[in-house]
Structure formats: C-alpha cells, structure tokens
Amino acid sequence: MPEHATREDVWTAPVAPGPVDATIRVPGSKSITNRAYVLAALSAGQTLVRQPLDSRDTRLMLGALAELGAEHERTPEGVLVHPLTPGDGASVQVELGNAGTVARFTPALATLGTRTVRFDGDPAIRRRPVSPLLSALSALGAVIEDEGRGAPPFTVQGGGRLGGGTVELDSTASSQFLSALLLAAPAFDGGATVRLVGGAPPSEPHIAMTMDMLRRFGADPSREGSEFHVPHADLRRTDFTVEPDLSTAAPFVLAPLVTGGTVRIAGWPEHTTQPGDWLRSLVRELGGRAELDDHGLTVTGDGRLRGTRLDLHEVGELTPVIAALLCFADGPSVIAGVAHLRGHETDRLAALATELSALGAEVTDTADGLRITPAPLHGGVFHTYDDHRLVMAGAVLGLRVTGLQVENPATVGKTFPGFVDAWQELLG
Ligand SMILES: O=C(O)C1=C[C@@H](OP(=O)(O)O)[C@@H](O)[C@H](O)C1
Ligand SMILES: C=C(OP(=O)(O)O)C(=O)O
Structure with missing residues (x-):
C-alpha cells in the first residue's frame, strides 16, 4: 500500500444495474x-x-x-x-x-x-x-x-x-x-x-x-x-x-463489453495521433461494435468478450484498464510488449498481478506483460499504488463485482479529477 493512503480512503465502485446507456464527455488529453x-x-x-x-x-x-x-x-x-x-x-x-x-x-x-x-x-x-x-x-x-x-x-x-x-x-x-x-x-x-x-x-x-x-x-x-x-526554427x-483524452476514455469505451448496452463518447476526433484511438479496433476484436461519426464514437456490446493475445507496446498506458477488462473474458488472455510498464507510475505489471489475483483471477506477470486466466471474482480492497489508471481499472472491475473497494480514488486526479462523478453518471 502506498505510504500516504489509508484503508478508510476508499470508493466502493458501483455494480452496473444492467446494460449501460450513456453519453460521456472526457476532459482534454x-x-x-x-x-x-x-x-x-x-x-x-x-x-x-x-x-x-x-x-x-x-x-x-x-x-x-x-x-x-x-x-x-x-x-x-x-x-x-x-x-x-x-x-x-x-x-x-x-x-x-x-x-x-x-x-x-x-x-x-x-x-x-x-x-x-x-x-x-x-x-x-x-x-x-x-x-x-x-x-x-x-x-x-x-x-x-x-x-x-x-x-x-x-x-x-x-x-x-x-x-x-x-x-x-x-x-x-x-x-x-x-x-x-x-x-x-x-x-x-x-x-x-x-x-x-x-x-x-x-x-x-x-x-x-x-x-x-x-x-x-x-x-x-x-x-x-x-x-x-529537427532543425532550429522560430515557433509561433x-x-x-486540445482534443479529448482517448486514454482517459478507455474505461467508458470498454464498459459495454462488460455490461452490455451502448456508450457514446462525445467529440472523438476523426483523425488523431492519440494511442487511445486504437480502442476502436480492440472493441471489434473483442466482439463489440464501434462506430465513429460527426458526434463522436458509439460503442455497443452484449456483455460477453473473447479472451485474446495483445501486444500493447505502442499503447502501454491502456494496459491497466484492458487487464481489468480481460478478467471478464470467456477464456485466458496474454498481454505482451510492455516491459517498460515496470517504470511507470508504479511497477504496473507487479501491481496488476497482485491486485487482480487478490480478487480471485489467476494473473501472473511475465518478463514483458501479463497472463490472465479469468475466474469468479469477489469483493475486497483494490490497492491503487498512487496510480490513476489503477483507479480506472478498479472501476471496470466493480461493474460486475459487489464490494469492490478502490483505495485512494483521489489519485485519479493525475489525469481526470472528475472521474468518479463521470463513472457514476455512466451507470445512471
Ligand atoms: O509522451 C507522452 O505523453 C506519453 C508517453 C507514454 O510514455 P512511455 O513511452 O514512457 O510509456 C505514455 O505511457 C504516457 O502516459 C504519456
Ligand atoms: C505513464 C503515464 O503517465 P506519465 O505521463 O506520468 O508517464 C500514464 O498516464 O499512464
């Protein structure tokens, strides 16, 4: 547990009462x-x-x-x-x-x-x-x-x-x-x-x-x-x-794959260099639908998702949320290409293996990723190691797990201070 977090400082992530149906605006990248x-x-x-x-x-x-x-x-x-x-x-x-x-x-x-x-x-x-x-x-x-x-x-x-x-x-x-x-x-x-x-x-x-x-x-x-x-230049x-943050959008985009239903992300750019744009292909690969039009991105799922093998080298910051999601897949998954995550906000591979296993999944960290074998999950404290993306991962887990207590939710303020409110809005 990080030095300054206390066990009292927890957020019980809401369980989805049914299929989601929401339009979400995420803050800037x-x-x-x-x-x-x-x-x-x-x-x-x-x-x-x-x-x-x-x-x-x-x-x-x-x-x-x-x-x-x-x-x-x-x-x-x-x-x-x-x-x-x-x-x-x-x-x-x-x-x-x-x-x-x-x-x-x-x-x-x-x-x-x-x-x-x-x-x-x-x-x-x-x-x-x-x-x-x-x-x-x-x-x-x-x-x-x-x-x-x-x-x-x-x-x-x-x-x-x-x-x-x-x-x-x-x-x-x-x-x-x-x-x-x-x-x-x-x-x-x-x-x-x-x-x-x-x-x-x-x-x-x-x-x-x-x-x-x-x-x-x-x-x-x-x-x-x-x-x-890069030659010398006078910039002006x-x-x-600034575009909306598509990595911050990840837990919202992926929620329909867990709960069924539809989520619309307003303002999703038509062209972007952001790594989060890849989520559109991921949704399709896992069995959902993702459609982009002038209003933004619409994602639809039926609450079932396929286990898979993913190389996340190019989109490493999405790993915590995707790892949480894959705990609900219909079979084992492997995440590779992300050895550098050991030098992120925390050693994310170790943190995810520890915390997901503590809830009942079989998760091990490998040299460059994670092996995830889904199993029925139970509630408990999900430690977040002062890592904003672990708070987001905990929220995804809570969609289907009663009593999932996310420790130190305020640490999500690194990139999205309004995350908890937006998540409650997602679930009506
Ligand atoms: O340049 C950037 O804005 C970032 C690059 C990536 O860093 P790494 O290449 O260290 O993963 C990413 O994970 C980080 O969230 C933001
Ligand atoms: C790795 C991340 O952040 P930082 O900008 O601190 O590297 C991240 O946001 O996932």
Whole structure:
C-alpha cells in the first residue's frame, strides 16, 4: 500500500444495474495539453491553449514552466501561455509530482535559461528512469548533475542556450526521452538529430503526436527510420485546441463489453495521433461494435468478450484498464510488449498481478506483460499504488463485482479529477 493512503480512503465502485446507456464527455488529453504548454513556452508571442486538461499533471507542467520563466494566465477561453524568458540566474525548484511528461519534457527547457534548476517530486518519480535523456542532453552541451541513481532528483545548470547537434539515444524505457529532445530541438542553436539505439521505443503514437504538434507550431521535423531530425526554427502559434483524452476514455469505451448496452463518447476526433484511438479496433476484436461519426464514437456490446493475445507496446498506458477488462473474458488472455510498464507510475505489471489475483483471477506477470486466466471474482480492497489508471481499472472491475473497494480514488486526479462523478453518471 502506498505510504500516504489509508484503508478508510476508499470508493466502493458501483455494480452496473444492467446494460449501460450513456453519453460521456472526457476532459482534454494530458499528452496533448502538456506538449502544447511546452511548445507554447518555446514560441515567440503568446499562445492560447483551448480546452486544456486541468489536472494534477497539467498543473505541475504549468508550475514547472513558471519556475523556468514562462508565465501563464487562465482566461475564459483557455490558458494563455507566455514565452520563456531567460531568467536572472536564480536557483529554483521544479516539482515533478509523478508526472512523466514534466520530468522528461522540462529539463531541456531549463538548459535554455540561466537558472539553476533542481527537479524532484513524489517518492514514485524517484524510481522512474531519466538517465538516457540526461546523458543525451549532456552530450548536446547541457550541464546536469544527478545523484547517480538514473532517476530524479537532478539539477540542470542553465547556460542560456544549448548548441544542439547529433546525439544517440536509447529510448526503450520510455518514448518520452525522445519526445523531450524533439520538442525542445527547435530552440537549440543547431537543432537536433537523434539516432535511436537499443531498440524501438514504446508508445509510437506519442512520438507521432510529438512530430505532428511540432509541425503545427511551425517546426519542420523529419524522420528516416530510427533517425529523427529537427532543425532550429522560430515557433509561433496563437491558438491551439486540445482534443479529448482517448486514454482517459478507455474505461467508458470498454464498459459495454462488460455490461452490455451502448456508450457514446462525445467529440472523438476523426483523425488523431492519440494511442487511445486504437480502442476502436480492440472493441471489434473483442466482439463489440464501434462506430465513429460527426458526434463522436458509439460503442455497443452484449456483455460477453473473447479472451485474446495483445501486444500493447505502442499503447502501454491502456494496459491497466484492458487487464481489468480481460478478467471478464470467456477464456485466458496474454498481454505482451510492455516491459517498460515496470517504470511507470508504479511497477504496473507487479501491481496488476497482485491486485487482480487478490480478487480471485489467476494473473501472473511475465518478463514483458501479463497472463490472465479469468475466474469468479469477489469483493475486497483494490490497492491503487498512487496510480490513476489503477483507479480506472478498479472501476471496470466493480461493474460486475459487489464490494469492490478502490483505495485512494483521489489519485485519479493525475489525469481526470472528475472521474468518479463521470463513472457514476455512466451507470445512471
Ligand atoms: O509522451 C507522452 O505523453 C506519453 C508517453 C507514454 O510514455 P512511455 O513511452 O514512457 O510509456 C505514455 O505511457 C504516457 O502516459 C504519456
Ligand atoms: C505513464 C503515464 O503517465 P506519465 O505521463 O506520468 O508517464 C500514464 O498516464 O499512464
């Protein structure tokens, strides 16, 4: 159980009284919001970010940018981000919480200012890898001190500029290392060429998201296989609108496969780089229907789903919710390709194996995933290890399990502070 959670702090996830029938609006994408804030800070002139996610991770990003010298204002239309200023050589602290995007995307920005910036956060972020990124930034000219543990805390001594150039990067532990270099590269004197070594990074759609958003802010990124090139560029964008978060939508999208019925997700984009868009194919593979039209996505299920084998390397953040779902399948399932989840908010493979087994399923963690053999589940406390996506997984389990008590539900505020209310709305 995480250090600061108590057993009293639980939410009894509601059992579905029958087939669901609901229209749900999910908040803005964490990944798009935090990229938009970073690119806005690197732009000349102010950028209005419309329909941003307002959650712990996005507040941490705005807080980090303020420490680094980019202020913002909340307006009725969205968040207005001001350009990064070089600063006054002061020593500041950036609070990372447990936000991977803040821990990975902001150190490069610190190299561009003149401040001495110490990065640290929750106990959990001190277990999440950053060293391949810090080594690459150092090779590009940054001055960084860490404590030799390969994770926060670390300190960046801003030099007012970064030369940039060509660098090798092992991004197999997190795609965010690569995204971090690419996002900041237009501000490096010589841009950046990043050659990937060590194997394919996970979360390919998030890399595509980075490339797409760089273009939309005026950069000219290119890719040839495992080599990425981002020339120096003056970024500018006055207005940027954030899409709904399709990964946050996952428990709602998949609910009809457990309960039967229909769920509509309003505003599902027709074209997107978000990994959650893959849920449409997953629903079909598991036996449901998913139709996209001008109003959004409509998912229909009959409460039965097939056991399956899934490689989730590209969509790792969906794993907790999918693992919970597969506990209700008609046969065993295997999830593969997600060894890097051991370095997420918690060791998600260990956490899921422990918690799903404790409820009665047969779940084991493998070198790169999970083996799930469904069995009748019973109620009990579902520990969430300060992981927002485990709260969402617990909600999915509760659809069919009486007395499923989700511990520390507030931790879902990392990406969706209104999750519990939205879930109650789903169930009428
Ligand atoms: O770039 C991003 O916004 C993200 C990339 C992915 O990280 P990893 O590649 O570390 O899994 C994803 O899991 C995370 O939720 C968000
Ligand atoms: C891995 C995740 O988050 P982070 O941005 O902290 O890496 C996630 O949201 O599932």
